[in-house]
Amino acid sequence: MSKLTIFLTGATGYIGGSVLWRLLNHKDASKFSIKVLVRNAEKAKLFKPLFNVDATVGSHADHDKLESLASEADYTFATADCDDIGAAEAILRGMKKYKERTGKAAFLIHTSGTGVLADDARGMFAYDKVYDDSNVEDIESLAPSQIHRPVDIAVTEADKAGYAKTYIILPSTIYGISKNRLTEAGIQNPHSIQLPMLIRASVDRGQGGMVGEGKNKWPNVNIDDQADLYIILFDKTRTDPEGTPHGREGYYFGASGEHTMLEVCKEVAKSLVVLGKGKSLEPTTFTQEDLDKYFNGSPYLGSNSRCIANRSRSVGWKPAHTTSDFIASIRPEVEALIVRDQGKGYVGRADGGKSKN
Numbered sequence: 001m002s003k004l005t006i007f008l009t010g011a012t013g014y015i016g017g018s019v020l021w022r023l024l025n026h027k028d029a030s031k032f033s034i035k036v037l038v039r040n041a042e043k044a045k046l047f048k049p050l051f052n053v054d055a056t057v058g059s060h061a062d063h064d065k066l067e068s069l070a071s072e073a074d075y076t077f078a079t080a081d082c083d084d085i086g087a088a089e090a091i092l093r094g095m096k097k098y099k100e101r102t103g104k105a106a107f108l109i110h111t112s113g114t115g116v117l118a119d120d121a122r123g124m125f126a127y128d129k130v131y132d133d134s135n136v137e138d139i140e141s142l143a144p145s146q147i148h149r150p151v152d153i154a155v156t157e158a159d160k161a162g163y164a165k166t167y168i169i170l171p172s173t174i175y176g177i178s179k180n181r182l183t184e185a186g187i188q189n190p191h192s193i194q195l196p197m198l199i200r201a202s203v204d205r206g207q208g209g210m211v212g213e214g215k216n217k218w219p220n221v222n223i224d225d226q227a228d229l230y231i232i233l234f235d236k237t238r239t240d241p242e243g244t245p246h247g248r249e250g251y252y253f254g255a256s257g258e259h260t261m262l263e264v265c266k267e268v269a270k271s272l273v274v275l276g277k278g279k280s281l282e283p284t285t286f287t288q289e290d291l292d293k294y295f296n297g298s299p300y301l302g303s304n305s306r307c308i309a310n311r312s313r314s315v316g317w318k319p320a321h322t323t324s325d326f327i328a329s330i331r332p333e334v335e336a337l338i339v340r341d342q343g344k345g346y347v348g349r350a351d352g353g354k355s356k357n
């Protein structure tokens with residue numbers, strides 16, 4: 001019997017590596033043929049000998065490669081840059097070719113983020129609206145100008161057109177240091193985005209910081225729970241493709257708890273004091289200069305994103321972690337980043353802080 005072909009983008013990333021690791025350890029792994037597109041040639045070389053994964057060297061700008069790999073895949077997991085519309089369109093073109101060749105719609109499990117719900121609160125208030133992923137009207141009420149929305153809409157349209165079955169996973173603030181053989185081999189980034197950016201900015205200024213008064217609220221999810229959701233959804237589509245909501249109904253929030261930014265920023269500030277890297281237990285407001293230096297000028301960390309993951313839970317997702325686990329994860333994350341960044345000066349994200357959850 002031919003193997004199930006799986007194409008995954010973002011394999012060297014925090015989410016993508018965690019999902020790949022689960023696919024490699026899946027009970028049906030021997031029936032999978034896994035392909036990845038990786039832009040780091042040195043890392044790409046390691047996939048075959050260490051994990052029996054076929055790696056093509058290329059970036060998201062190589063639309064021909066994305067299209068070709070997606071055109072051969074029964075399943076595509078997209079876990080790289082969720083705002084790259086050109087890359088998403090290339091994957092969808094490939095999926096269209098797959099449909100023309102096989103007569104069947106291939107499956108796309110795409111990564112977005114609950115940043116799509118973000119407002120411009122600048123840390124000054126929490127909004128009341130709690131978005132529900134099982135409520136199609138909630139999702140469709142989102143302005144097309146919201147971040148992630150242009151790609152999400154293109155993905156959903158492909159399902160409507162009938163050539164792809166699409167599922168969009170929207171992680172929130174993912175936390176926890178990922179640990180598996182991909183991270184140990186130096187292939188996968190073990191750290192998340194939002195909390196590490198906040199920590200690195202706070203370490204650099206020698207003081208925990210926040211946007212405005214930190215009154216805004218965000219959901220959170222542990223990396224293991226988050227990666228499990230991809231696999232639970234993947235398994236459900238394989239056993240019950242018709243019964244698994246997709247397209248306009250196929251939005252799945254990755255959220256199992258909620259925090260105010262103040263709670264998080266206080267814990268960062270406290271951790272810095274305990275570790276001899278911070279002046280005060282109380283976080284101070286980031287100045288515009290700070291925002292420019294650490295967050296690409298954006299007060300995004302002061303936004304609200306509030307949601308409930310009813311759709312995700314309806315397919316059997318049972319996240320094990322809570323907000324207390326998130327808060328408890330902050331000190332070890334601060335310690336790990338201090339060690340990791342030692343002697344490197346301020347370490348920001350390669351994209352200058354543009355990535356959004």
Ligand SMILES: NC(=O)c1ccc[n+]([C@@H]2O[C@H](COP(=O)([O-])OP(=O)(O)OC[C@H]3O[C@@H](n4cnc5c(N)ncnc54)[C@H](OP(=O)(O)O)[C@@H]3O)[C@@H](O)[C@H]2O)c1
Binds near residue numbers: 082111192
């Ligand atoms: N982490 C979160 O809390 C969170 C929450 C919601 C949404 N998201 C979104 O989910 C996506 C993945 O996040 P992550 O936390 O896994 O980030 P990450 O650790 O930085 O991983 C990103 C992955 O995508 C790859 N990639 C990025 N741009 C690429 C390009 N132009 N061409 C080829 N590969 C490219 C990276 O490759 P390299 O290794 O070569 O850099 C890496 O494998 C992002 O769009 C992020 O905004 C993340």
